[in-house]
Amino acid sequence: MSAKTKAAAPGQKTPLAAKIFLALVALYLLIPFATTLIYSLFIEWTDVLPSGFTLRNYAELFGNMTFWASIGRTLVLCLVSVVITIALLLLAMYVVVAVNRRLGRFMQFVCMIPYALQGVILSIGIISLYTGTGTVLSNRMMMLFGAYTILVLPYIYQGIRNALNAIDAQMLIQAAEMLGCGRFRAYVQVVLPNILSGILVSSLLAESIVFGDFVLANNIAGTNYQNIQVFLQANMARSSGLSSAIVVVIFLVVGAVTAAVLKLQQSSARKA
Amino acid sequence: MSYIEFNNVVKRFGDNTVLDHISFGIEKGDLVTLLGPSGCGKSTLLRCLSGLERVTEGTIVLNGRDITNVPASKRNIGMVFQQYSLFPNMTVEQNVAFGLKMQKAPADEIENKVKEAIAMVELTGKEKAYPASLSGGQQQRAALARSIVTEPDVLLLDEPLSAIDAKLRKALQSRIREINQELGLTSIFVTHDQDEAMVMSDVIQLFHNGRIEQAGSPVEVYTRPVSEFAASFIGSYNLLSADEFGRLTGDRVASGNVVAIRPETVGISAERPAGEEAYVLEARVKSSTPRGNVLRYEVVANGIQLRVDTLFRSFHLFDDGAHVFIELPRHACLQIPVGVARAA
Amino acid sequence: MAVSVETQAPAVSSASAAGAVAAAPVAGAQTGSEPAAAERAKRPQKRRGWTGYLPFLPFLAVVIGYELLPLAQLVGNAFIGKESEAFGLENFIKVFTTPLYQQSIVNSLWISVVSALVGIVVAFLAARFAYESSPRVRNAFTLVLNMMSNFSGVPLAFAFMILMGNSGVLTLLGQQWGIPFLADFDLYTGEGLLVLYIYFQIPLATLLLLPAFSGIKKEWREAATILKATTFDYWFKIVIPNLMPSILGTLSVLFSNALAAYATAYAVVMNNYALLPLQITSKFKGDVQIDNATGGALAVVLILLMVACTLINNYFTKRASKGREIV
Numbered sequence: 001m002s003a004k005t006k007a008a009a010p011g012q013k014t015p016l017a018a019k020i021f022l023a024l025v026a027l028y029l030l031i032p033f034a035t036t037l038i039y040s041l042f043i044e045w046t047d048v049l050p051s052g053f054t055l056r057n058y059a060e061l062f063g064n065m066t067f068w069a070s071i072g073r074t075l076v077l078c079l080v081s082v083v084i085t086i087a088l089l090l091l092a093m094y095v096v097v098a099v100n101r102r103l104g105r106f107m108q109f110v111c112m113i114p115y116a117l118q119g120v121i122l123s124i125g126i127i128s129l130y131t132g133t134g135t136v137l138s139n140r141m142m143m144l145f146g147a148y149t150i151l152v153l154p155y156i157y158q159g160i161r162n163a164l165n166a167i168d169a170q171m172l173i174q175a176a177e178m179l180g181c182g183r184f185r186a187y188v189q190v191v192l193p194n195i196l197s198g199i200l201v202s203s204l205l206a207e208s209i210v211f212g213d214f215v216l217a218n219n220i221a222g223t224n225y226q227n228i229q230v231f232l233q234a235n236m237a238r239s240s241g242l243s244s245a246i247v248v249v250i251f252l253v254v255g256a257v258t259a260a261v262l263k264l265q266q267s268s269a270r271k272a
Numbered sequence: 273m274s275y276i277e278f279n280n281v282v283k284r285f286g287d288n289t290v291l292d293h294i295s296f297g298i299e300k301g302d303l304v305t306l307l308g309p310s311g312c313g314k315s316t317l318l319r320c321l322s323g324l325e326r327v328t329e330g331t332i333v334l335n336g337r338d339i340t341n342v343p344a345s346k347r348n349i350g351m352v353f354q355q356y357s358l359f360p361n362m363t364v365e366q367n368v369a370f371g372l373k374m375q376k377a378p379a380d381e382i383e384n385k386v387k388e389a390i391a392m393v394e395l396t397g398k399e400k401a402y403p404a405s406l407s408g409g410q411q412q413r414a415a416l417a418r419s420i421v422t423e424p425d426v427l428l429l430d431e432p433l434s435a436i437d438a439k440l441r442k443a444l445q446s447r448i449r450e451i452n453q454e455l456g457l458t459s460i461f462v463t464h465d466q467d468e469a470m471v472m473s474d475v476i477q478l479f480h481n482g483r484i485e486q487a488g489s490p491v492e493v494y495t496r497p498v499s500e501f502a503a504s505f506i507g508s509y510n511l512l513s514a515d516e517f518g519r520l521t522g523d524r525v526a527s528g529n530v531v532a533i534r535p536e537t538v539g540i541s542a543e544r545p546a547g548e549e550a551y552v553l554e555a556r557v558k559s560s561t562p563r564g565n566v567l568r569y570e571v572v573a574n575g576i577q578l579r580v581d582t583l584f585r586s587f588h589l590f591d592d593g594a595h596v597f598i599e600l601p602r603h604a605c606l607q608i609p610v611g612v613a614r615a616a
Numbered sequence: 617m618a619v620s621v622e623t624q625a626p627a628v629s630s631a632s633a634a635g636a637v638a639a640a641p642v643a644g645a646q647t648g649s650e651p652a653a654a655e656r657a658k659r660p661q662k663r664r665g666w667t668g669y670l671p672f673l674p675f676l677a678v679v680i681g682y683e684l685l686p687l688a689q690l691v692g693n694a695f696i697g698k699e700s701e702a703f704g705l706e707n708f709i710k711v712f713t714t715p716l717y718q719q720s721i722v723n724s725l726w727i728s729v730v731s732a733l734v735g736i737v738v739a740f741l742a743a744r745f746a747y748e749s750s751p752r753v754r755n756a757f758t759l760v761l762n763m764m765s766n767f768s769g770v771p772l773a774f775a776f777m778i779l780m781g782n783s784g785v786l787t788l789l790g791q792q793w794g795i796p797f798l799a800d801f802d803l804y805t806g807e808g809l810l811v812l813y814i815y816f817q818i819p820l821a822t823l824l825l826l827p828a829f830s831g832i833k834k835e836w837r838e839a840a841t842i843l844k845a846t847t848f849d850y851w852f853k854i855v856i857p858n859l860m861p862s863i864l865g866t867l868s869v870l871f872s873n874a875l876a877a878y879a880t881a882y883a884v885v886m887n888n889y890a891l892l893p894l895q896i897t898s899k900f901k902g903d904v905q906i907d908n909a910t911g912g913a914l915a916v917v918l919i920l921l922m923v924a925c926t927l928i929n930n931y932f933t934k935r936a937s938k939g940r941e942i943v
Contacts, residue, residue, distance in 0.1 A: 014748070014749040014750045014753045015745075015748055015749075017745070018745035018746075018748050018749050018753075019749070019753065021741060021742065021745045022742060022745050022746060022749065022753065022757050025738065025742050025757075025818065025822075026757060026760045028815075028818075029760055029761070029764040029767075029815075029818065029819060030760065030764065031779070032767070032772065032775035032776060032779055032815070033764070033767055033775060035775060035778060035779050035785060036771075036774070036775045036778060039778050039785070045785055046788055047792075048789065084678075087674075088674050088675040088678055089675065091671035091672070091674055091675060092671065092672050092674075092675035092676075094671045095668065095669055095671050095672040098668070099668040099669060100668075100669070103672065107675075110679050110683065110684075112926075113683060113687070114683065115926060116872075116919070116922040116923050116925075116926045117683075117687065117919070117922070118872075118876035118922065119876070119878060119879075120876055120878045120893040120896060120897060120915075120918070121687070121690070121876075121896075121915055121918060121919060121922075122683075122686070123897075124690070124896060124897060124899075124900040124901070124911065124915065125686030125687055125689070125690045125915075126682060126686045127900055127901065128686070128689065128690065128693070128900050128906075128908055128911075128912075129685060129686045129689050129690075137681075146678065146681060146682035147682060149678055149682060150678075150679070150682045150683045153679075153683075167360060168355065168357075171353060171355055171357050172357060172359060174324050174344075174351075174353070174357070175351070175353060175357040175358075175359070175415075176359070176370070177323075177324065177343075177344040177345045178322060178324075178344060178345075178349060178350065178351040178419065179345075179350075179370050179371035179374055179418065179419075179422065180345050180346070180348075180371055180374040180375060180422065181345055181370070181371075181374050182343075182345050183345075183668075184671075190359050190361075193361040194359070194360050194361050208766060212766060212768070212769060213769075214769050214770050214878075214879035214882075214883075215878045215879055218879075218882075219897060219900075219901055222901075229769065229770050229771075229879070232770050232771065232774065233770050233882075233883055236770075236774055236777070236883065240774075240777075240778060243774055244774070244778065246771075247771040247774050247775060250771050251766070251767060251771060254766045255763050255766065258762055258763060258766055259763075262759070262762060
């Protein structure tokens with residue numbers, strides 16, 4: 001994002017009005033989180049200043065096995081569903097690149113539908129189709145993995161497609177073919193190593209989306225398979241101290257992933 | 273039986289016929305150029321031979337073996353592409369070794385052959401370099417090494433030099449020609465550049481609208497175009513309709529024909545030349561343009577404008593408007609049937 | 617060296633007399649109509665095997681199973697009447713005549729439109745100022761936007777609760793200091809939700825608009841000044857018209873973003889406020905009887921709104937990129 005916006009030159013002074021306005025917006029955006037952070041670190045906050053610095057909310061949170069269980073589930077959901085999506089798309093894109101280009105349009109269409117569906121429609125569609133069918137498909141975990149796979153489809157698809165376009169995958173496969181290498185082997189040996197770094201950014205983005213999801217987890221699994229967001233929601237009414245610590249943890253994790261994405265994007269923009 | 277044979281090869285993309293019953297043969301060790309404007313089907317034919325494209329009809333035989341339905345990876349054909357096609361994640365050395373590894377050659381053999389091939393394309397010292405750090409010319413050299421190291425039956429070159437600047441292109445042209453001759457490696461070169469075709473080839477196959485317009489040695493194709501298209505694509509022939517030729521010389525040719533006259537066959541002089549077996553005509557110089565070592569005059573004779581090329585020597589320069597005599601040797605007036613330009 | 621072609625390479629006689637040059641053979645290098653060749657040519661082409669398509673199947677299976685089928689059955693349910701069990705528009709008629717559902721649609725549209733409009737105005741100003749700032753300020757601001765654009769859903773709802781909820785920090789301060797706006801602020805209403813929605817629209821909108829500003833050329837301002845345009849003219853006759861495709865495209869993204877938002881609203885008001893996503897979900901899940909028919913119809917309404925937004929956005933994205941090419 002930042003690489004694209006080259007306007008004012010490095011030495012240029014920032015106008016005062018701009019400084020004030022941007023500071024106000026930044027402040028507005030930061031206040032809710034800052035409040036939560038302070039709230040989580042103090043015993044009481046009924047006056048202008050909070051009182052009684054404490055880490056007890058965090059101690060309580062990190063001693064809570066349910067918390068760790070929900071973190072564990074969330075990580076499993078993140079990793080498994082993103083890996084599944086990457087694997088499905090890499091296989092499917094092989095067919096588009098090496099066998100039949102015309103499937104590309106279909107893929108693009110199908111991969112963009114989730115943008116318009118968003119979590120609500122996706123989750124209720126899946127539960128109303130599979131709940132109570134009494135098959136392995138009615139397993140909540142199955143439904144949840146399926147739903148996440150679809151949810152992150154647009155992001156990972158775009159990442160893979162851009163990476164493939166950037167290296168002219170079709171040409172590389174043809175070159176390898178002329179050297180006695182089968183198409184699929186060429187895809188694995190020549191194309192994949194060259195697109196992995198390109199996929200990384202979109203995968204991280206997808207991870208942060210799954211990590212931040214509440215709708216799918218709540219609608220499909222609910223309390224049966226609590227992820228971190230559902231855990232937060234369940235604790236909100238019970239203990240605001242604990243909940244504020246959860247919010248801080250969630251924010252820090254997602255923030256770290258975002259920072260990694262930005263870092264990767266910047267370094268690739270510099271290379272280009 | 274030629275080394276490579278195309279038998280009635282047809283290629284269609286949907287309703288679009290790109291190759292229309294192509295049949296010809298290529299002899300072992302020759303460097304054959306497929307020449308033609310873009311979209312004429314020359315690259316498609318090359319890709320059909322490589323196996324990257326499948327023919328719609330017809331057969332392709334390589335060294336006595338029908339390879340029409342053999343997958344590209346099993347044809348033992350080397351190919352250099354127009355775009356830079358080196359594998360970006362591998363060094364020059366690894367790129368060149370790739371094909372040998374596919375053949376499961378022993379390690380020491382790979383090492384020797386790779387070294388040899390890299391030396392042959394004059395890239396020694398760049399073995400450990402990644403493609404991104406190489407110039408366009410170096411990348412194509414590496415691609416060339418990669419495609420010859422496996423000792424293919426044929427080497428295909430699909431406009432490999434089109435993205436390279438003129439000076440380096442000349443050097444690579446002769447390098448490719450030398451490799452073709454040193455290794456006796458049958459090579460097929462696709463280009464739209466007639467000069468490149470002239471310099472490199474044993475045989476030129478001139479393509480037009482999915483068919484072969486003319487085939488022959490560079491000299492044959494250059495001096496004896498068989499069609500209006502060939503004459504207009506190669507050299508810078510003066511093309512006159514039967515009517516125009518009649519007005520110019522007073523002689524009649526069959527009305528369906530055109531007459532092609534190469535500019536350098538026309539003599540130009542201040543004095544009336546003897547002109548045996550030639551038309552001698554009075555003309556007026558309209559303009560002159562120096563083109564390197566050639567001086568091109570535009571002259572008008574009997575109301576017909578002609579291009580006349582002379583060697584650019586300091587004497588015998590005619591000013592614009594000068595009265596001159598031009599001499600058209602009769603044998604240089606090539607009569608070509610118009611209808612040869614086939615259904616587009 | 618030889619050319620082996622089926623017909624002789626054509627030659628033009630050079631010795632013949634003037635004008636009467638021997639006609640060159642009309643045929644080109646190939647005619648190729650010998651019967652054997654034709655026979656061979658007719659051989660049907662062996663097709664590349666279907667095995668090449670195998671890697672596509674897992675993707676296809678998952679997409680059908682978890683995207684297309686659920687969607688299809690959702691839409692299908694919507695058209696099968698809840699009472700009559702017949703194919704028709706019964707459910708839709710019910711949706712558009714029941715006050716609760718009407719209210720949900722109206723509330724959803726209202727909160728989406730207002731939050732999108734407020735968001736775009738703030739974002740426009742922010743992007744404009746960021747564009748005029750030094751790279752250091754701009755990068756810092758962009759970092760804040762990127763970080764805070766992730767602060768949404770349940771965590772955001774929680775943060776606003778401790779800030780402006782019934783016993784929120786600002787609410788208490790407002791009571792102590794006698795600021796009625798803060799003291800009487802009720803987060804658990806439509807207006808309360810609106811504040812939340814506006815909050816998450818701003819970073820998204822600004823991130824989407826920033827790249828558009830980089831398409832504005834410094835020369836435009838100079839040219840405008842030379843032509844005696846005022847600052848007002850410059851902004852309203854040059855900059856904004858040029859940014860219009862990006863602005864409208866961003867608006868449609870914001871609108872659909874708010875329309876489909878669920879977690880934030882659910883965390884604040886549970887199902888106690890009439891919003892489309894909340895109503896849809898409650899029909900499929902929860903305490904009351906599951907009602908596929910009405911839920912399906914509501915879902916179709918939401919889908920149609922979302923699809924319209926996507927189409928509008930695609931249209932403007934194309935226009936925006938085209939515009940930039942011309943510039």
